[in-house]
Amino acid sequence: MALDQSFVGRTYPPTAAYEVGREKIREFAESLGDTNPVYTDPEAARALGYPDVIAPPTFIFTITFKAAGKQVVEDPQLGLDYSRVVHGDQQFEYTRPVRAGDHLSVTSIIDSIKSLAGNDILSVRGEVHDKAGDHVATSFTTLVARAADAEVEESR
Amino acid sequence: MTTAKISYDTVEVGTEVPMREFQVNRADLVRYAGASGDFNPIHWNEKFAKEVGLPDVIAHGAYTMAQAARVVTEWAGDPGALVEYGVRFTRPVVVPNDDKGALIEIGAKVTAKLDDEARTVRLDITATSAGQKVLGRARAVVRLA
Numbered sequence: 001m002a003l004d005q006s007f008v009g010r011t012y013p014p015t016a017a018y019e020v021g022r023e024k025i026r027e028f029a030e031s032l033g034d035t036n037p038v039y040t041d042p043e044a045a046r047a048l049g050y051p052d053v054i055a056p057p058t059f060i061f062t063i064t065f066k067a068a069g070k071q072v073v074e075d076p077q078l079g080l081d082y083s084r085v086v087h088g089d090q091q092f093e094y095t096r097p098v099r100a101g102d103h104l105s106v107t108s109i110i111d112s113i114k115s116l117a118g119n120d121i122l123s124v125r126g127e128v129h130d131k132a133g134d135h136v137a138t139s140f141t142t143l144v145a146r147a148a149d150a151e152v153e154e155s156r
Numbered sequence: 157m158t159t160a161k162i163s164y165d166t167v168e169v170g171t172e173v174p175m176r177e178f179q180v181n182r183a184d185l186v187r188y189a190g191a192s193g194d195f196n197p198i199h200w201n202e203k204f205a206k207e208v209g210l211p212d213v214i215a216h217g218a219y220t221m222a223q224a225a226r227v228v229t230e231w232a233g234d235p236g237a238l239v240e241y242g243v244r245f246t247r248p249v250v251v252p253n254d255d256k257g258a259l260i261e262i263g264a265k266v267t268a269k270l271d272d273e274a275r276t277v278r279l280d281i282t283a284t285s286a287g288q289k290v291l292g293r294a295r296a297v298v299r300l301a
Contacts, residue, residue: 024191027190027191028191028192030187030191031184031187031188031190031191031192032188032219032222032223032226033178033184034222034226036226036230036235038234038235038236039235048234048236050236054235054236056222056225056226056235057222057225057229057235057238057241058218058221058222058225058241061192061218061221062191062192062193062194062218065192065193065194065218066193082196083208084208085196086198086217086245086248087216087217087218087245088244088245089242089243089244089245089293090217090218090221090242090243090245091240091241091242091243092238092240092241092242093239093240094238094239094240094241096236097235097236097238140242146208146209
């Protein structure tokens with residue numbers, strides 16, 4: 001069943017601020033096996049001109065994805081089948097890297113809804129701002145809810 | 157292992173970022189699920205993955221995307237130098253339940269010098285696993301020193 005086109009352009013309220021901690025950044029970098037000291041050592045980060053440790057570039061996705069998940073994907077009115085959702089594509093535009101001490105809020109906007117071969121394709125933009133209201137990054141996420149009857153063909 | 161920053165002036169169109177290999181196993185995916193908060197069972201539950209039509213457990217797209225970013229930012233010498241970054245997840249990285257898991261090979265090449273003043277370059281990234289391209293239209297814009 002195709003998703004309701006009237007959701008295109010819908011803007012969800014900004015999320016409560018996510019406080020970025022040094023240990024969370026460390027955990028994320030370690031989960032990637034990435035030992036770059038700018039993620040764990042404030043001195044190494046300062047040597048590159050940052051006030052504190054910075055997060056790996058894709059860390060921002062964990063925040064925007066959570067916002068999109070809670071607000072858009074689970075929006076009962078939209079009716080997306082999460083169990084069939086895969087990540088189609090992902091773009092980021094960065095104003096600056098995320099760093100420890102940030103309080104980040106996400107505003108999610110539905111950019112487009114398409115239906116292709118029974119698959120629902122949903123594009124969600126996440127605008128991320130810090131406590132001062134300054135732009136940090138924008139995330140463009142495309143989610144594909146695969147059609148139930150397409151799975152046999154796709155799994156070959 | 158901080159690398160020296162690459163200077164815009166020393167880079168030409170065609171400059172290649174050496175290919176790197178990343179081994180990913182089930183435990184890595186569980187750790188990434190915890191760190192990222194993405195607990196979709198297609199990334200850790202084989203039974204569930206197969207029920208929804210996938211060949212096996214697959215890596216988070218964002219996990220592969222993160223490793224590809226790393227290849228570029230480590231070359232540039234500063235992970236904060238990324239200006240734009242995007243990928244399309246063309247094929248899943250299938251991670252079998254054995255000691256080795258899957259191997260992802262990632263490389264990149266400078267395809268344009270964009271702005272002499274901003275010192276930005278564009279790189280095209282290639283990522284393959286099991287002989288298949290797993291990222292499409294993978295591109296990064298990086299500000300160099």
